[in-house]
Amino acid sequence: MSLLLALTLLICAAMVGAALVAIHVQRVSMAMLSAGLVSLLASVQFLLLAAPDVAMTEAAIGSGLTTFLFFFVLGRVRGGQKHD
Numbered sequence: 001m002s003l004l005l006a007l008t009l010l011i012c013a014a015m016v017g018a019a020l021v022a023i024h025v026q027r028v029s030m031a032m033l034s035a036g037l038v039s040l041l042a043s044v045q046f047l048l049l050a051a052p053d054v055a056m057t058e059a060a061i062g063s064g065l066t067t068f069l070f071f072f073v074l075g076r077v078r079g080g081q082k083h084d
Contacts, residue, residue, distance in 0.1 A: 004048065007048060008045065008048060011041050011044055011045050011048070012045070014041055015038050015041045015042065015045070018034045018035075018037040018038045018041065019034070019035075019038050021034040022034035022035045022038065028074060029071070029074065032067060032070040032071060032074070033067070035066075035067070035070075036063050036066070036067035036070075039058060039059075039062035039063040039066065039067075040059065040062075040063040042058055042062065043055045043056075043058035043059040043062065043063060046058055
């Protein structure tokens with residue numbers, strides 16, 4: 001088995017694991033971090049598949065901006081709740 005194939009399978013398994021964590025975890029912040037990890041691993045996978053432009057876009061938009069927006073909106077929603 002070649003090194004590229006082994007690394008691809010390892011990254012795919014990590015992506016599936018992180019996706020399962022995002023689905024089954026109870027805390028919203030952990031689910032958002034796990035979803036961001038899936039996107040970050042996808043960008044590494046695109047880089048391994050010789051698509052650096054897609055990898056950069058996925059890392060910037062999919063992993064970075066989307067995760068930031070999730071946490072920003074979560075902070076705004078939780079900030080609007082009144083605590084007695």
